[in-house]
Amino acid sequence: MLTRKQIELLRFIRDRIRADGVPPSFEEMKDELDLKSKSGVHRLITALEERGFIHRMPHRARALEIVRLPEALERETGFEPQVIQGDKTGAAASPGDAADSARHAMEVPVMGRIAAGVPIEAISEVSHNVAVPDQMVGRGHHYALEVMGDSMIDVGINEGDVVVIRETSTADNGDIVVALVDDHEATLKRFRKSGDTIALEAANPSYETRLLRDDQVKVQGRLVGLMRSY
Numbered sequence: 001m002l003t004r005k006q007i008e009l010l011r012f013i014r015d016r017i018r019a020d021g022v023p024p025s026f027e028e029m030k031d032e033l034d035l036k037s038k039s040g041v042h043r044l045i046t047a048l049e050e051r052g053f054i055h056r057m058p059h060r061a062r063a064l065e066i067v068r069l070p071e072a073l074e075r076e077t078g079f080e081p082q083v084i085q086g087d088k089t090g091a092a093a094s095p096g097d098a099a100d101s102a103r104h105a106m107e108v109p110v111m112g113r114i115a116a117g118v119p120i121e122a123i124s125e126v127s128h129n130v131a132v133p134d135q136m137v138g139r140g141h142h143y144a145l146e147v148m149g150d151s152m153i154d155v156g157i158n159e160g161d162v163v164v165i166r167e168t169s170t171a172d173n174g175d176i177v178v179a180l181v182d183d184h185e186a187t188l189k190r191f192r193k194s195g196d197t198i199a200l201e202a203a204n205p206s207y208e209t210r211l212l213r214d215d216q217v218k219v220q221g222r223l224v225g226l227m228r229s230y
Contacts, residue, residue, distance in 0.1 A: 002051070002053075006047060008032075009045075010053060010066070014069065016028075017066065020176055021224050022156035106132055108130055108132045110128050110146065110162065114178060114186055115148050116148065116157055140167060142165060143167065145165060145178070146160065151189070151206075152202065153203065154205075155190075157203070161228050162227040163226050163227075166221055166224045169218065171219045176191070177221065178223075179217050182216050186220065187200065188223070189202060193214065197214065198214050
């Protein structure tokens with residue numbers, strides 16, 4: 001039986017993965033649960049892992065995967081496990097495993113690189129395709145981008161990661177989006193709009209929030225998943 005805090009933490013992790021494609025940071029978990037220190041978060045995470053509800057991938061910050069949920073949370077959303085982080089490079093797979101993975105994956109075009117830092121030129125050409133788990137993409141048109149820079153590291157997006165983007169021209173406040181600035185620069189940032197001003201927020205204190213007129217920014221897609229090889 002889980003404690004109230006353990007259930008609250010599982011719910012928060014689940015909701016953030018579904019909304020952003022990546023788990024929350026320990027600092028965000030601490031604030032959400034109104035804990036005094038991150039050591040309290042660590043104890044909750046350890047307890048949930050020991051009980052088989054989550055899995056921590058070794059040697060990777062914020063590499064959390066929800067394995068299962070208690071019945072109370074399953075009834076809320078009809079939960080289905082979803083792997084966000086990639087497998088370790090070089091891990092052996094049996095022919096049966098490979099065939100099963102192929103049946104439950106789809107090819108998504110990789111459109112090049114996206115800056116998680118200073119914006120780079122807009123991306124328009126397909127470089128190759130990548131296999132993405134079906135449950136990560138859902139309906140709609142999707143594409144993938146390789147991340148450059150470190151401005152989104154506090155939400156678990158590192159340089160070299162491949163982000164999966166659902167194509168859309170709209171976004172809600174708090175969404176992580178591909179934003180096209182002045183029709184020639186593309187960047188990966190958190191989106192917030194107030195009146196006729198759009199803020200493109202980094203997730204790294206080394207980078208300032210960029211404030212732009214709404215006619216300077218076009219949303220090109222919303223983050224739905226992240227793939228990492230290591």
